[in-house]
Amino acid sequence: MADIITIGEILIEIMAKNLGQTFEQTGEFIGPYPSGAPAIFIDQAKKAGSSTAIVSKVGNDGFGRLNVARLLQDGVDVQYIGTVADKTTGVAFVTYKENGDRDFIFTIKDSAAACITREDITEAMFDDCKYFHIMGCSAFNEEMIASLKKGINIAREKQVQISFDPNVRKELMENETIKEFLLFALTSCDIFLPGEEELKAITGIENEQEAVEAVLSQQARCVVVKRGDRGCTVYEADSSFDVKPYRTEEIDPTGAGDCFAGTFISLMNQGRSVREAVKYANASGAYAVSRKGPMEGTATLAQLDQFIKERGEQA
Ligand code: ATP
Numbered sequence: 001m002a003d004i005i006t007i008g009e010i011l012i013e014i015m016a017k018n019l020g021q022t023f024e025q026t027g028e029f030i031g032p033y034p035s036g037a038p039a040i041f042i043d044q045a046k047k048a049g050s051s052t053a054i055v056s057k058v059g060n061d062g063f064g065r066l067n068v069a070r071l072l073q074d075g076v077d078v079q080y081i082g083t084v085a086d087k088t089t090g091v092a093f094v095t096y097k098e099n100g101d102r103d104f105i106f107t108i109k110d111s112a113a114a115c116i117t118r119e120d121i122t123e124a125m126f127d128d129c130k131y132f133h134i135m136g137c138s139a140f141n142e143e144m145i146a147s148l149k150k151g152i153n154i155a156r157e158k159q160v161q162i163s164f165d166p167n168v169r170k171e172l173m174e175n176e177t178i179k180e181f182l183l184f185a186l187t188s189c190d191i192f193l194p195g196e197e198e199l200k201a202i203t204g205i206e207n208e209q210e211a212v213e214a215v216l217s218q219q220a221r222c223v224v225v226k227r228g229d230r231g232c233t234v235y236e237a238d239s240s241f242d243v244k245p246y247r248t249e250e251i252d253p254t255g256a257g258d259c260f261a262g263t264f265i266s267l268m269n270q271g272r273s274v275r276e277a278v279k280y281a282n283a284s285g286a287y288a289v290s291r292k293g294p295m296e297g298t299a300t301l302a303q304l305d306q307f308i309k310e311r312g313e314q315a
């Protein structure tokens with residue numbers, strides 16, 4: 001049985017080789033790289049020292065085998081990953097703009113991951129589980145939303161902590177079904193890990209302090225607002241503190257938030273203090289962006305210790 005469970009898409013990523021490349025023109029791409037935000041999260045949570053499992057689906061193809069082999073190699077429990085015979089593993093294509101933005105093409109909705117159903121979530125999975133991690137990006141169809149809700153309800157019943165990373169584009173929050181689900185997740189979670197813009201969009205409150213207070217007045221006991229290369233801020237009921245970023249060269253921003261969350265929840269699960277968990281999570285996000293490939297930036301605590309030692313004091 002795993003201490004930390006997540007559910008969601010397993011993907012592979014094909015990335016543009018050159019900055020400024022677009023999908024509208026023929027160009028060179030590299031990959032496949034193991035990807036999928038929940039998969040990156042669960043790989044990182046395992047590397048940071050907790051037992052982990054992911055509920056997902058892949059196709060009977062090389063892309064699926066590549067990803068599952070990576071998770072297995074890193075020690076993630078892969079018993080809840082099903083194989084769908086007549087669907088392919090989901091693919092994310094990504095290009096990078098000069099201003100740092102990214103463009104994505106996802107095949108998730110037509111992929112094996114879209115075959116995840118609520119039947120794939122069972123009460124038994126949550127026996128001895130400590131944290132159930134959910135991500136807004138996984139709410140990509142109605143059955144996934146039903147599956148996530150089922151997981152949340154079982155977790156609440158079994159007093160499993162719920163961590164929630166919205167990880168969702170603003171436009172998706174305008175979809176009523178998704179919005180309703182995100183609000184349900186927001187009011188159900190114990191730990192909330194939004195980006196600055198996500199916090200505003202999801203709560204509908206412009207002022208960060210007020211938005212955080214609204215979240216903390218519900219179930220949540222801890223909110224960490226992620227700010228990319230400006231670090232993050234931790235909020236609890238009656239205290240808050242800023243965490244400065246580590247200096248790093250940003251090679252590939254994809255996966256920073258997932259690694260941050262994986263390390264944070266893994267250390268919380270191991271009974272570390274919020275301060276210590278966020279110190280390593282902050283290093284984990286910075287480490288992730290310094291590596292090319294979404295899951296290539298996952299790291300063990302020993303690797304993060306070394307990274308922290310090399311970077312010295314935070315910027
Ligand atoms: P994702 O693109 O994976 O969804 P996110 O938007 O959820 O990312 P970010 O805020 O980009 O999350 O990154 C998470 C954390 O990683 C930041 O709060 C910070 O601690 C660290 N981090 C990210 N980018 C950098 C950077 N360029 N330099 C230093 N630290 C970084």
Ligand code: MG
Pocket residue numbers: 167168195257258
């Ligand atoms: Mg994110």
